[in-house]
Amino acid sequence: MLMRKLFVLLFLLLVSFGSFAQKWEPGLFAGSSGYMGDFNQNNPLKFTDFSVGAFVKYNFSGYFSAKLGYTYGTIRGADSLSSNQQLRNRNLSFFSALNEVSLTGELNFFNYQPGISLKRWSPFMFAGVAVVNYNPKTVYQGDTYVLRPLKTEGQQKEYPYTAISIPYGVGVKVNFYKSWNLGLELGYRTAFTNYLDDVSGFYANKNSMDNSYSRALSDRSGEKTGYYIGSTGSQRGDLQKRDTYMIAGFTISYTFISQKCPVVQY
Template identity: 55%
Template sequence: MPKILAGLIITFVCSSAYAQSWEVGARMGGAGYMGDLNTNNPIKLSGVSAGGFVKYNFNPYLSAKLGYTFGNINAADSLSSNQQFRDRNLSFSTNLHEASLTGEFNFLDYVPSVSKNVFTPFVFAGAGLVHYSPTTVYAGDRYDLRQLTTEGQGTPYSKMAVAIPYGAGIKYNFSGRLNLIADIGYRHVRTDFLDDVSGNYPDAAGLNNPLSRALSDRSGERTGVYLGTAGTQRGDNRRFDTYFFVGLSISYTFITPKCYY
């Protein structure tokens, strides 16, 4: 009985030692968003993304990941299939800088070069911060929309917002301790100004900057007929925007087995 108990303890310690491992990786892919200029296509890519991460694997199923991702999202009403959007004629581009801490759950026992499983699907969720600052091109020049308060805000909105990442993917141990990871992750972000569009058109007379007036209502740039009457709908009136990253990562897992007999 003591020998059996000792064997079970050694087995547990060895498996735990293998599971407790660090992992580093880099990723590249695409980025997209849903908001006031894209209201109904949750998989529309509009830019690129890239980043890196450090992960700690507590066991073959659970891990915590600290990551940074850069992405670009953009949209233009002029390219929409919706006539109402084309008439509105707004556009934006935003660079996203996201730092996040997420937890991952593997559906299968997965330790590269150790487990019998060479792949596993997984899900993840967590929290993060994203830096954003929408811009647009007008008369051949690019302008920072945040400072122009195009909806008549008393002060510019914050450049930082809380983001809630969640998503799913699949990992494949293609060689030794190297992993190929494909995933898609959405971000519920606590701002409605990723695209500088949120609610209603302001009273143009209250916008002291001529550039603010020009970029608040761009509907008449081609037709000469401006549609942005004060108080009428400019955005989709949803409280928050959403963005997502999709891509491929390559990571390396550091495994240091320490089993003493």
């Protein structure tokens, strides 16, 4: 419900920006996505998938702006691709779509005002808050299964469909033609969940699971060898409290400048 309300707000801002003829800036994003968690614990630049998005920004000044954005991306991980033998023995895998609505503040290092300022570019940094919807799945014997309802770690109830996350990152923007801008940014999101990948804590007692697919997908270590390592209570995940996903790519946007502000600024 919260995701839907935020998406509606973003849509209304995008379609009504024309009535605010001063410093509104709609734009689009395209790039790559990846994640850090139980399948990637050490590489903050492991981008495996794609992401796209749209945003609307209000520029309070040449230094500070607020941005409301929607981003769609996908993430994935597989123990079979790991260089770590212990993870290959675990033999788990997942993939998930991410739907994120975010509100961030953006701070320019230089006085950046397209069409007004002589400074045509600026590095920037950003931080804020977001809501992300996720739904980890896996492929088993040629079929795709949604992992949340299977409670693969013996949870009493399913973990939520959405989580709060904290976006932060850096980038650079260029005013390449009149009011048109190009940007390059790298951002990370610390999610307040450890289940983006359906892996978090310990192996559950398979005998307590009433679903055969829950039992099969909770411990996949013996699918090739016939020897299963997931004894009840042994460690299944990295035991961290939060997963992280990252998004990097290019933006293109158009800044609506008030006709009342013709003064060139430095």
